[in-house]
Amino acid sequence: MLNPHPTRYAELNGVLHDLVRGAQAALGDAFVGAYLQGSFALGAGDLHSDCDFVVVVRERPDAEQEAALRALHHDLPRRDGHWNRHLEGSYAVAADLRTTAGLGREWLFVDHGSDTPEWSEHCNQPWTRWILREHGITLVGPCPAELMDPVPAEVLREHARASLATITDDVLAWCPPRIAWCQRYLVVQAARSLYTVRTGEVASKRDALRWSMVHGEPRWRPLLQQVLADRDCGFDPHAEPRPGSMEAARAFAAHVASVA
Template identity: 35%
Template sequence: MREVAPPFIPEVRAMLDALLPGVQAALGPGLVGLYLRGSLALGDFDPVTSDIDFLAVTERPVTGEQFAALAKLHERLATLPNPYAHHLEGSYIDRAALRRFGPDERRHPSMGPDWSFDWGDHGADWVLERWIVRERGVTLLGPDPKTLIEPITPSELRTAVREQLRWWAALPDRPNWLRRRSYQAFAVETMCRAHLTLRTGELPSKPQAVAWALGALPEEWRPLIERSRLWREDETPDPDTLPEVMRFVRWAAETAS
């Protein structure tokens, strides 16, 4: 196993030590590789708020038998006495679909802290996730991810970000899933990162994007961005702050260039 990007804490290693052999057993020779993405790859892992984000690459699309084995694996992993047992987020994507992600190949097995293992849609955000795996991903098993994923250009990153922003802007004024402050922080951070990616053509970590936004975005949004730093660990429902968050979301979408 390749060394994981810092910070690397024992609980994360223990979870990976359970995940990797479980995926190998479920997929057998159909497993091409297993990679870390998200904050563990970008170097901004927060032991309190971050998830363990992974990508499993398969030789061919997951079969019904493999899907059933993976479902049992994730049920078992969720019972482990580990703080990250309910903070795994991963997808299983076959080699051909991963190489150049297309609009007709967007349903793949996935799971996360807020949804059970199932077939799930993979939208424009997976252009960004592919970039992270290719350029910064941590290899747990398998070949260099650059051999599996075609280069993603700055133009492609910007196009994917604009599509993401259109999705966010189309949300209702008070989406129920954004009532918690932690999720509102996620929305604010995502907007900051979107604007920095549009300017640079690269994908920074969210803390890097927030730090940049505090000095670069209009003054009127800075108090909200500052508060988002405090909300990352706060699960309190706060519908009163949601309208301001959604105004920021729509501003971010309207001013994207």
Template identity: 40%
Template sequence: MDGPTSFPELNGILASYVEGARRVLGPNFVGAYLTGSFALGDADAGSDVDFLIVVRELLGEEQAQDVQTMHREVYDRPSHWAKHLEGSYFPADLLRRPDPARTPVPYFDHGSRDLQFSDHDNTLVVRWVTREHGLALAGPPPRELIDPVNPDDLRAEVRTILNQWGRALLGESEDTSRGWAWTPDGLDNDWLQPLVVLLMTRMLQTLDTGAVYSKKAAVAWAERHAPEWAPLLGRAWAKHADQFTRYQRPADPQDLALTRDFIRFALNHPLALMPDA
């Protein structure tokens, strides 16, 4: 494989992006890393491209504008992958260890041309994946930048997120921090419904193992630990490769009902109910 991924077009986009980040950041640049599905090894054409750019200091106003201009130049290229970049510009001292306050950092949402401040990547999950499996596009190995993540702390974070997301999707809370999609009405979407099934399966696997795995690996885990849900999970995984074509479609009614049942199953699973260590 000639490049960090098995997709030559994506490798070209990543090379251009890292070169652009180096140019606009200058001495503030520390390193660039692939995280998410590409780091975990089961990425496909339906994966977004999760990245972290590590910087010495938080971006100032002028440098943030330069980063946005550079990001837009890459985004506007005639490439599928250029439209599916998602990542944060993370100060090295903040990335090194857990940040219970989840301080927002400069972030490009999936498919966005606009820089914003978000705590999206300021999690133990992102730290664990980047440290243990992150692909260095430039800079030192990620293990030199991130301290080990305590497995029980990782479980506690995932348990909290599982409950927050699950309750919101069932209409049992008024948490709207994840936006319109993460509501009972938003779940009726042929992109989100299978994604929720896969994400919550990954969460249960993390609660079981104290580690983070890909969506594909989580489906295999569930086939062993919750075989009654295997058909739903299989259909969800089958939709992953072309998930970006499904935003405007309603969910399959039968799978939507099953997904609500699966959310209840996940929320009431013994792993999700265990007290944090």
């Protein structure tokens, strides 16, 4: 039975209903279950979030199934509404998902707001798996813990440390430093990675910022408070960072990489 109220947004619940029914029609018996991970699973989803989903499939979609899924995701963003343009997720192959041996394998992935799925390892990462297993919201299907083994804390820590080594270059390679949202994103990603290194778990953006205010050095609190306060600004490609804030973000990311 489909979960009728997986989030507090009625419109989003309707979009998720259409997503699940469309995926079931496209996949037939290959459909296993559908879930939310990401910010909504962590209890932090709001109007500035994307909605991260995972649909588990028995095997890699064949040509006919893939074509039907592509048609579904070509149609969804073109409908009227808000949340139909803010979905992001993957069609996870059950055998890949079962153990960490399947980490990094490509799944059919729909980027935030995209109408063209692509094959990508984007959702097949330790932190997305951890959120799915430990906090995932079931839309329909078995509990996520029945489909996957736990993600060891050291696997999470190892990947977080590795990402911190190049975090600034990686973020600014696709997110221009002239955009205020990118300044906030860099700080958030650094804070979340440090949280994972220290705890072996994954936190939402807000919780990672708040944790860093409490457990980090006091000199970074104004920066963290600025990023937390500015979250409600959302994404605006024309909004520039506050004076000096990008430099502070770079310094914070370098600091986190050095202490992690």
